[in-house]
Amino acid sequence: xxxxxxxxxxxxxxxxxxxxxxxxxxxxxxxxxxxxxxxxxxxxxxxxxxxxxxxxxxxxxxxxxxxxxxxxxxxxxxxxxxxxxxxxxxxxxxxxxxxxxxxxxxxxxxxxxxxxxxxxxxxxxxxxxxxxxxxxxxxxxxxxxxxxxxxxxxxxxxxxxxxxxxxxxxxxxxxxxxxxxxxxxxxxxxxxxxxxxxxxxxxxxxxxxxxxxxxxxxxxxxxxxxxxxxxxxxxxxxxxxxxxxxxxxxxxxxxxxxxxxxxxxxxxxxxxxxxxxxxxxxxxxxxxxxxxxxxxxxxxxxxxxxxxxxxxxxxxxxxxxxxxxxxxxxxxxxxxxxxxxxxxxxxxxxxxxxxxxxxxxxxxxxxxxxxxxxxxxxxxxxxxxxxxxxxxxxxxxxxxxxxxxxxxxxxxxxxxxxxxxxxxxxxxxxxxxxxxxxxxxxxxxxxxxxxxxxxxxxxxxxxxxxxxxxxxxxxxxxxxxxxxxxxxxxxxxxxxxxxxxxxxxxxxxxxxxxxxxxxxxxxxxxxxxxxxxxxxxxxxxxxxxxxxxxxxxxxxxxxxxxxxxxxxxxxxxxxxxxxxxxxxxxxxxxxxxxxxxxxxxxxxxxxxxxxxxxxxxxxxxxxxxxxxxxxxxxxxxxxxxxxxxxxxxxxxxxxxxxxxxxxxxxxxxxxxxxxxxxxxxxxxxxxxxxxxxxxxxxxxxxxxxxxxxxxxxxxxxxxxxxxxxxxxxxxxxxxxxxxxxxxxxxxxxxxxxxxxxxxxxxxxxxxxxxxxxxxxxxxxxxxxxxxxxxxxxxxx
Numbered sequence: 001x002x003x004x005x006x007x008x009x010x011x012x013x014x015x016x017x018x019x020x021x022x023x024x025x026x027x028x029x030x031x032x033x034x035x036x037x038x039x040x041x042x043x044x045x046x047x048x049x050x051x052x053x054x055x056x057x058x059x060x061x062x063x064x065x066x067x068x069x070x071x072x073x074x075x076x077x078x079x080x081x082x083x084x085x086x087x088x089x090x091x092x093x094x095x096x097x098x099x100x101x102x103x104x105x106x107x108x109x110x111x112x113x114x115x116x117x118x119x120x121x122x123x124x125x126x127x128x129x130x131x132x133x134x135x136x137x138x139x140x141x142x143x144x145x146x147x148x149x150x151x152x153x154x155x156x157x158x159x160x161x162x163x164x165x166x167x168x169x170x171x172x173x174x175x176x177x178x179x180x181x182x183x184x185x186x187x188x189x190x191x192x193x194x195x196x197x198x199x200x201x202x203x204x205x206x207x208x209x210x211x212x213x214x215x216x217x218x219x220x221x222x223x224x225x226x227x228x229x230x231x232x233x234x235x236x237x238x239x240x241x242x243x244x245x246x247x248x249x250x251x252x253x254x255x256x257x258x259x260x261x262x263x264x265x266x267x268x269x270x271x272x273x274x275x276x277x278x279x280x281x282x283x284x285x286x287x288x289x290x291x292x293x294x295x296x297x298x299x300x301x302x303x304x305x306x307x308x309x310x311x312x313x314x315x316x317x318x319x320x321x322x323x324x325x326x327x328x329x330x331x332x333x334x335x336x337x338x339x340x341x342x343x344x345x346x347x348x349x350x351x352x353x354x355x356x357x358x359x360x361x362x363x364x365x366x367x368x369x370x371x372x373x374x375x376x377x378x379x380x381x382x383x384x385x386x387x388x389x390x391x392x393x394x395x396x397x398x399x400x401x402x403x404x405x406x407x408x409x410x411x412x413x414x415x416x417x418x419x420x421x422x423x424x425x426x427x428x429x430x431x432x433x434x435x436x437x438x439x440x441x442x443x444x445x446x447x448x449x450x451x452x453x454x455x456x457x458x459x460x461x462x463x464x465x466x467x468x469x470x471x472x473x474x475x476x477x478x479x480x481x482x483x484x485x486x487x488x489x490x491x492x493x494x495x496x497x498x499x500x501x502x503x504x505x506x507x508x509x510x511x512x513x514x515x516x517x518x519x520x521x522x523x524x525x526x527x528x529x530x531x532x533x534x535x536x537x538x539x540x541x542x543x544x545x546x547x548x549x550x551x552x553x554x555x556x557x558x559x560x561x562x563x564x565x566x567x568x569x570x571x572x573x574x575x576x577x578x579x580x581x582x583x584x585x586x587x588x589x590x591x592x593x594x595x596x597x598x599x600x601x602x603x604x605x606x607x608x609x610x611x612x613x614x615x616x617x618x619x620x621x622x623x624x625x626x627x628x629x630x631x632x633x634x635x636x637x638x639x640x641x642x643x644x645x646x647x648x649x650x651x652x653x654x655x656x657x658x659x660x661x662x663x664x665x666x667x668x669x670x671x672x673x674x675x676x677x678x679x680x681x682x683x684x685x686x687x688x689x690x691x692x693x694x695x696x697x698x699x700x701x702x703x704x705x706x707x708x709x710x711x712x713x714x715x716x717x718x719x720x721x722x723x724x725x726x727x728x729x730x731x732x733x734x735x736x737x738x739x740x741x742x743x744x745x746x747x748x749x750x751x752x753x754x755x756x757x758x759x760x761x762x763x764x765x766x767x768x769x770x771x772x773x774x775x776x777x778x779x780x781x782x783x784x785x786x787x788x789x790x791x792x793x794x795x796x
Contacts, residue, residue, distance in 0.1 A: 033075030094395030103369035180240035182209035285439030287646020307376025314385035318608030337363030449655030492516035495551030501544035573601035612651025641672035
């Protein structure tokens, strides 16, 4: 005889699942993907069912606990999603419960409350009787309103374990509902003038129903009259969902008359011919070639087949811009998804997708987890962008790579689109792993912009930041009534403050990084921990008063533009100016409506934007980022310069790009200016092959963080020794400090593991060992945190 058991993953930082007995009352209902409540430690905790099976009771541990509740009548996730989560947990060495938590809006999860209950056999205890505890427990929050003596009594009973604390989980948050009424008899006649008003108002609608508040406002009739009609059976009341559609307000659909080019038609036909199977495509289209129109036509093909389309974009800033294009074609069947949405918007969108009301989702990385009933197409736009990789928290997944694996499970096409593909994707396309399709010409009548590369060593602009050529071009552009985009990938006013006596910059007291001067706030700000302080009167290092601000951020560039270009209307777009709700959308809408002449920004303005009146792009310093100690630094600079250059001349007017550089001969700058894609990839692939970096290898970054520097270094050296016993020592790099060693008081040291691309079996073996080490060392290294990062996109 066997008994039913299940594996449960709790949304905590634990690298395992837990086995529970399934009570008979839950046997028919429980399925993988359902949420449950189960005893975990001394309390009840929410979790996700991973699997259900039968087992011999003799093979199970004694005292196996049982599930307490099941929260879902049907699973939250499809079988393919559950397979995706299983792969992500192993590949990215992430706790399975945190993977499932990431795939489900937190607002739709469990609202936990701590309550106190009598311990077993203690209900009749005199002190328990005096407290008069309700059957559903005494809420912890009620202690705030109790007399001090009663609070002390409760605390004493908890210490004696006469009272015990447990978690109680309330009903999850859902979308907002309001009272509404519908007409049950279209031929009904009113007996009173107020009745006639209500019936007329409902009959005038295509569907004879409306919210009660709307009808009361429209007719001026009181609530009691509606109740009378309901009693007579003329009206029927019900609860109506209030949509929390993020498209209301600032989001504007982008209407266009489009005639596809022959290249676009060929790409669409090629992909459509393979809609019934896994078909990975690298769509290499030059900037302005009309990739978005290709995505729209492919999404329409998926919808015609009764399926849905997922469009992933890298930046919150461009999510509404791209989504507006889809909304103009598919209307309210399009939803957006990103981290700046409100709680109500997230839960409404998630439930609408799950019900099948939404056919297209345009969103950032986490939109990958959209609960589509039948996904038919996945697009990863700007696939090269590093923001597709989740860096700061577990699971550290890459949205592009997880999308490819998900498409393989679903047996559907996945399109990776970019004008500047990642070196890895380009290599996989050249070796036949991806199908390479190209769009070589700009859409419509747009031509390539003229590119001018200015050597700052011979035309040093001095203190103005702009060469004469750049300023003159900006003045002429504004004078013609056209628009310009200016890129400077450093925010703040001055990027550091330095002592002229000892040469030391003013550093953050919590991080090993210099602070940035923000003029509007009159404060120094750390861009790692957000610590803020006024400009010191003397140097913190030597006490001398000769402090000098230096370096230039977007705030200073804005200041210079306003001073030097008469009547220019400048709007800035960076992390500081986009903190407010819908701030990205409002900035882009006002610029598109020609309320501003110059859009100044960081890398936010470099991709995905399509403004027909922009005829000039200026890059203040193309070298920013070349000195970063990262093997991808040249690739990132090349992509940034090439992408922002592509914002110019996308309409009928000719475009121009001006690039200022101190290293104009550097391949990343020079080849981007020449738009020589193949030459850059050839040089970069040769360099990486020689150094055994991706795409010729896979990487795992192991990092130890803690407040005690010596303990951090000791721990990372122990991990280094373990790794060198398991793989060739020359493929273990480090240990070394992270480029920024200390962040938020925590020291960070790391080692980098390299695996040749054909050594997947060995890499999986090492991953298994590392997961075991993580489980073991967390217990033996209190105060230290070990992070495992598969396929890191940054060494910082």
